[in-house]
Amino acid sequence: MVEESPVAIVTGGNGDIGGLLVKLLLEKKFRVASLDCSRNDQIAARYDAFRHSYRFLEVNVRIREAVEGAVKDIFTAWGRIDCLVNCAGIFHPRAFVDLTEEDWDDTIGVNLDGTFWACQAVAPHMISFGSGGRIINMSSGLGFKGGPGMGHYAASKAGVEGLTHTLALELAPYKINVNAVAPGMVVGSMARSALGEKGLEKAAAENPSKRLAVPDDIAEVIVFLLGPESSFITGQIIHVNGGGLMI
Secondary structure (H helix, E strand, O other): OOOOOOEEEEEOOOOHHHHHHHHHHHHOOOEEEEEEOOOOHHHHHOOHHHOOOEEEEEOOOOOHHHHHHHHHHHHHHHOOOOEEEEOOOOOOOOOHHHOOHHHHHHHHHHHHHHHHHHHHHHHHHHHHHOOOEEEEEEOOOHHHHOOOOOHHHHHHHHHHHHHHHHHHHHHHHHOEEEEEEEEOOEOOHHHHHHHHHHHHHHHHHHOOOOOOEOHHHHHHHHHHHHOHHHOOOOOOEEEEOOOHHHO
């Protein structure tokens, strides 16, 4: 007998936003499969109380076969997939003239290809199960306006937005909503590694709200988009940036 609790897949489940989202969904009685490129036992220990509702799969989202295999395993184990959230991403600013082929391939491979492979692997299971579903992709304000040193990153996120719009149209007849969340700068390990504390302080001072987002700001929006209150929202890019796109 298939359990009624919904099943969510979160890629990048060991990241700042993905890890918080996994916790929030477990607390809301979801069964959650976390996909990430490496195992982190300290993060996994957070979910000990939810051990029957949590699974971790070590997956490199750049590899199509790995993503497909993980999704198949999840569907076989839990009998359904209701939600997919693509949080896996990398962020390594570099001036356009200095970009290497490796920089480009890595960024497009994780941010865009990984999103595409996960969506393509999950959608047929949602369609066959027949109960609809939700797909949330992670974009960025930089996908809308770009920025110095962000050519590869902005291109990857603009691609995610185009993919999101198209999937929303194709999957709407199956009651599958597809949206993207586009954060501004988020205080976390990825931004700290790329910009340093002084860079983050400068970005916060330049934001109209005089602060940067924290993972909670983004994860809570995603939870809303996965909930019943958002059942008629699809094909949208939800910007969460404290007014950063107004300047």
